[in-house]
Amino acid sequence: MKRIMKKIALTLCAALTLGLLSSCGDTSESSDNGAQLSGNEKSFVITLYSQYAPITCENFEELVKDGFYNGLTFHRVVEDFMAQGGDPNGDGTGGSEKTIKGEFSANGVDNKLSHTRGIVSMARSQAFDSASSQFFICYTDECTFLDGQYAAFGEVTEGMETVDSFLEIERTLGSDGAMSSPSEPITIVKAEMISDDADGNHRAEFFVTVGE
Template sequence: MKTMKRLLAALAAAMMMLTMAGCSGGGTQPTETPAATQAADPYADPIHITIEMENGGLIKAELYPNLAPETVKNFVNLVNDGFYDGLIFHRVIEGFMIQGGGFDQDLQQKTSPSIKGEFTSNGFDNGLSHTRGVLSMARASDPDSGSCQFFIMHQDWPSLDGEYAAFGKVTEGMDVVDAIAETKVENLSQNMQDVPVTPQVIKSITVDN
């Protein structure tokens, strides 16, 4: 009788182990929860902004904090501080990009502290390609010299991929970007080239969510 009880107990234990194994490793079981999948998506939960030009033009864009967290945080902080209000797109190259966020209409420079460059050649995984409408941070030769100046791609420019911190994309208002890109420019000095003859003034940038 005792032998039979031991046999039944062993059999029950074996069946329990098989049942637990079946619950933990079946091929139909999901490997990630929806929350984990969403968190891994670099384009999830974007921050929406509006760039209002002094002439009434509107550029709407979304920023990707999961893709370039420090870059987006820095940009949003500057926006909330009103840093960009009254500044201009001071460097405009048709077929390439429009750059702004560092000078006012009198070409007086405005600066802010630099941040870590969030792009591949600087040891940071950033897969956003520099296609038409993408926002990215301008910088000097130092990979960690980006601070407040940004640019918006007028056309695709894949050679910038992995070398600059792309962090968002225009969702509405590429016609405004086109108009800025096509404006007449002049070279004022060695350091101030491709400057619009008619100032392209940013009235304000606001966070919409």
């Protein structure tokens, strides 16, 4: 299983993916970007750990506050591996206007946050400093082989069952060679910064609709 997951994970380097965030600077309210919540969304909360990846956290938080993620999708969902989203192109090839330094040991950064279930990390191309807006959420503790190669920066601390529900959507063969492309949209209706946790870590809440 680990060998198969490693092969699938190589596709994380095949397309430009996420550049993530949050120095977790200030916690001012996110701007009103016009996103309308219908009342039937599910949600999950990402807690940002700037002690491990300050550049990534800052970038991510800025994107959330700017409303960048509103209306985007989770375009790649792989059972026993991860769910990936945050691409304005919706196919793993896009990002925001800037890229950031990859905060992981292979790139000279001592990031001790391990890729276990619920951990949020940045996608990237083969270039170490290519992360932009795309991020992925780990489904299992077997994702630790990504440690040192990708910038883990946060964790889903509430609503992991929402992320699990992505797996209920039928998937077709994706460009990664896996059954990873959702046949119905998994849409981020709105993302916003919310209050810090008890330890002062900044948090973002993502409201999503799963399927039609």
